[in-house]
Amino acid sequence: MSTESIKPTARQKPGGAVHLMLTCLCDAFYPEVGMAAVRILEHRGYKVAFEANQTCCAQPAFNHGDWAAARKVARATLKVFRDAEVLVTPSGSCAAMIRWGFPQLFRGEPELEEAKALGSRTWELMEFLALHEGLEAWPGKWEGRVVLHKSCHLRELQPHNGSDLLLASIKGLELVGPKTPEQCCGFGGTFTVSFPWTSQEMGGNKLRDLSTTGPDVIASTDMGCVMHLRGMAAKAPGVSPRLCHVAEILAESLSP
Amino acid sequence: MKQSKRVGVVDVEAIGIGKSESSRASVRSASEKKVVSRAMALEAEVENSADLRLEAAARRQHVIDHLDEYLLAAEKSMTDNGIQVHWAADQEEAQQLVVKLCHDAGVKRIAKSKSMVSEEIHLNGALEAAGMEVVETDLGEFVVQLDNDHPSHIVTPIIHKSRKDVAATFAREGISEYNEDPEALTMAARRHLRSVFMSADCGITGANFIVAETGRLVTVSNEGNLRLTSNTPRLHIAMTGIEKIVATEADLALLLKLLARSATGQSLTVYTQFLGGPRASGDPDGPDAMHVILLDNGRTNLLGGRYREMLRCIRCGACLNVCPVYRAVTGHGYGSVYPGPMGAIFSPLLGGEESRRKYAYLPKASSLCGACEEVCPVAIPIPKMLVALREESMRMHMPGPGGTPPWAPWSMLATSPGIWKVALESGRAIGWGPARIAPVAAFQRWLQHHDLPAWPRQSFRSWWKKRDAEGDS
Numbered sequence: 001m002s003t004e005s006i007k008p009t010a011r012q013k014p015g016g017a018v019h020l021m022l023t024c025l026c027d028a029f030y031p032e033v034g035m036a037a038v039r040i041l042e043h044r045g046y047k048v049a050f051e052a053n054q055t056c057c058a059q060p061a062f063n064h065g066d067w068a069a070a071r072k073v074a075r076a077t078l079k080v081f082r083d084a085e086v087l088v089t090p091s092g093s094c095a096a097m098i099r100w101g102f103p104q105l106f107r108g109e110p111e112l113e114e115a116k117a118l119g120s121r122t123w124e125l126m127e128f129l130a131l132h133e134g135l136e137a138w139p140g141k142w143e144g145r146v147v148l149h150k151s152c153h154l155r156e157l158q159p160h161n162g163s164d165l166l167l168a169s170i171k172g173l174e175l176v177g178p179k180t181p182e183q184c185c186g187f188g189g190t191f192t193v194s195f196p197w198t199s200q201e202m203g204g205n206k207l208r209d210l211s212t213t214g215p216d217v218i219a220s221t222d223m224g225c226v227m228h229l230r231g232m233a234a235k236a237p238g239v240s241p242r243l244c245h246v247a248e249i250l251a252e253s254l255s256p
Numbered sequence: 257m258k259q260s261k262r263v264g265v266v267d268v269e270a271i272g273i274g275k276s277e278s279s280r281a282s283v284r285s286a287s288e289k290k291v292v293s294r295a296m297a298l299e300a301e302v303e304n305s306a307d308l309r310l311e312a313a314a315r316r317q318h319v320i321d322h323l324d325e326y327l328l329a330a331e332k333s334m335t336d337n338g339i340q341v342h343w344a345a346d347q348e349e350a351q352q353l354v355v356k357l358c359h360d361a362g363v364k365r366i367a368k369s370k371s372m373v374s375e376e377i378h379l380n381g382a383l384e385a386a387g388m389e390v391v392e393t394d395l396g397e398f399v400v401q402l403d404n405d406h407p408s409h410i411v412t413p414i415i416h417k418s419r420k421d422v423a424a425t426f427a428r429e430g431i432s433e434y435n436e437d438p439e440a441l442t443m444a445a446r447r448h449l450r451s452v453f454m455s456a457d458c459g460i461t462g463a464n465f466i467v468a469e470t471g472r473l474v475t476v477s478n479e480g481n482l483r484l485t486s487n488t489p490r491l492h493i494a495m496t497g498i499e500k501i502v503a504t505e506a507d508l509a510l511l512l513k514l515l516a517r518s519a520t521g522q523s524l525t526v527y528t529q530f531l532g533g534p535r536a537s538g539d540p541d542g543p544d545a546m547h548v549i550l551l552d553n554g555r556t557n558l559l560g561g562r563y564r565e566m567l568r569c570i571r572c573g574a575c576l577n578v579c580p581v582y583r584a585v586t587g588h589g590y591g592s593v594y595p596g597p598m599g600a601i602f603s604p605l606l607g608g609e610e611s612r613r614k615y616a617y618l619p620k621a622s623s624l625c626g627a628c629e630e631v632c633p634v635a636i637p638i639p640k641m642l643v644a645l646r647e648e649s650m651r652m653h654m655p656g657p658g659g660t661p662p663w664a665p666w667s668m669l670a671t672s673p674g675i676w677k678v679a680l681e682s683g684r685a686i687g688w689g690p691a692r693i694a695p696v697a698a699f700q701r702w703l704q705h706h707d708l709p710a711w712p713r714q715s716f717r718s719w720w721k722k723r724d725a726e727g728d729s
Binding site for chain 1: 280583589620621625627635637650657660669670673683699701707709710714717719
């Protein structure tokens with residue numbers, strides 16, 4: 001975990017409310033990931049709450065350097081989740097924005113303490129399952145070979161190997177490892193459009209590495225990676241594995 | 257790949273696109289090996305390596321935060337050792353200093369070992385313009401010089417070349433007959449360079465550390481050329497940045513351990529040299545005079561500020577080896593002396609206002625994946641520095657790459673939930689049609705190799721609403 005990040009300390013008891021931060025990508029394009037997250041959290045016995053006024057965490061403008069625009073959106077995010085005791089999001093990237101980005105963005109601003117407090121209540125979904133729930137196994141059944149791409153922004157969160165343990169424990173699921181797990185897929189938000197050739201080269205390297213073990217599914221902890229790699233796979237015939245969020249696998253494994 | 261250029265938009269990819277697939281493949285495979293050997297040498301073999309990084313970071317930061325005191329202490333210790341210490345504020349001063357020292361000593365031929373600071377101030381050109389012959393004696397730098405090329409890595413300068421490339425260069429230059437065997441190539445270079453060491457009047461080296469306590473210079477190397485460069489000619493000039501001071505020799509136990517393992521995956525480099533001054537009477541060898549040039553070139557501006565942690569850097573190159581952008585574009589793709597993540601920060605910050613503008617695009621040439629911070633032996637928060645530089649560039653209206661949306665409309669949308677929901681519903685209704693033809697060159701280039709995500713039939717929000725209404729939750 002980056003030394004600059006806030007560690008989540010807020011906890012919730014089973015039966016209590018857990019707020020879902022859907023993320024703008026899932027809001028627009030990937031409802032199935034939000035539904036999977038709801039399924040998983042309910043399976044763990046929580047009551048899922050969804051604030052209808054949520055939009056985006058502010059990361060795109062923050063990463064690009066327009067902190068004035070980012071602060072406006074980040075303030076709205078603080079406001080929307082003011083009453084959320086525990087916030088869970090199926091995105092390492094958005095969790096990192098709150099826990100790593102907000103303290104930088106609000107440095108010297110009146111909202112700094114509130115921002116840090118939200119950070120201490122925000123969990124990434126897999127981190128929540130591994131460290132809040134303490135899970136080392138997942139009680140599902142799912143046939144196929146999966147390769148896991150741990151999205152880069154997980155580096156700004158707490159380290160754990162819960163994703164590997166949970167996937168590997170699913171009956172029928174074979175988990176295989178990439179050769180260069182530390183390598184980024186090349187998305188990087190606006191980076192992919194500002195540096196399309198570089199981003200494509202990175203994505204090609206990543207897809208090659210993830211595909212060598214012949215997986216049925218490439219699963220990631222962020223839909224940013226999936227969007228990027230799917231977008232590339234669509235224009236590069238021959239890439240056959242399904243690309244999805246790891247939450248989708250967990251949720252599907254629960255289905256009868 | 258031509259595109260119209262708006263004012264203030266830098267088509268930085270033009271640099272990287274020019275590189276051949278063979279040099280990218282060389283960089284890719286060498287980088288993969290280095291990442292593995294670093295992990296073996298450091299994470300597998302050294303107990304508590306994560307704690308050691310933080311300890312090294314603290315010790316480096318302590319010196320940086322008290323650099324004024326440590327620099328004066330180092331100057332005094334070195335002077336006591338008979339070393340002549342010089343201060344250079346910028347590139348021009350540093351160049352002039354070296355040229356004058358060489359002129360005064362009647363130097364005609366210079367043997368040089370690898371020094372990134374000498375690259376930073378473009379020293380070779382200045383010396384040649386002053387009528388002196390400079391020969392690079394590090395094997396990689398020697399090849400770079402023969403090819404009139406530039407180093408593409410701060411530790412392994414010809415990581416972008418294959419042995420076939422080197423064999424062709426040596427054959428072309430008459431160093432040896434065409435032979436792809438690395439050992440034969442090395443022996444040919446050794447024979448050729450031996451006469452350079454024996455005939456040079458001056459040796460120029462860098463320095464990895466200067467110990468304030470004892471006034472000794474510490475250098476690490478693997479080829480032995482550094483020993484010959486610093487000890488054989490009658491004059492030795494060492495140059496390094498002012499941030500390379502360490503407090504005590506005891507600190508070196510930690511820093512040398514991390515440096516070699518992070519850089520090359522070795523537990524220690526083949527040679528670790530402690531240079532305590534010029535030849536004293538009775539010494540069998542060593543230079544008659546030894547000079548140390550301490551270069552600022554923008555480093556003092558970083559003290560006490562937003563980028564102060566960057567001065568911890570010990571130039572191991574681990575951040576380059578693990579960086580997916582570096583792997584994709586090679587060191588040359590950055591268009592600056594220092595490539596990779598550390599280069600994306602140092603390039604705009606060193607050298608003054610002109611560099612700031614010229615390299616404003618570099619901090620943006622990163623996906624902010626953070627692999628660099630994870631391997632940095634002195635735990636520099638590299639992604640934090642990159643976003644800070646982006647923020648400053650934006651406020652200072654620096655030129656940048658194109659293709660990014662305007663942020664004011666975006667922030668309006670994202671702070672108005674009502675409009676946000678309508679916008680998403682409209683997207684689902686209309687699709688991407690109108691957006692696909694947006695006349696933004698970078699976006700159009702992006703579309704050539706990416707498809708846009710499909711709009712879903714049912715949104716999460718409508719699913720949630722329906723579910724809520726049915727009382728399912």
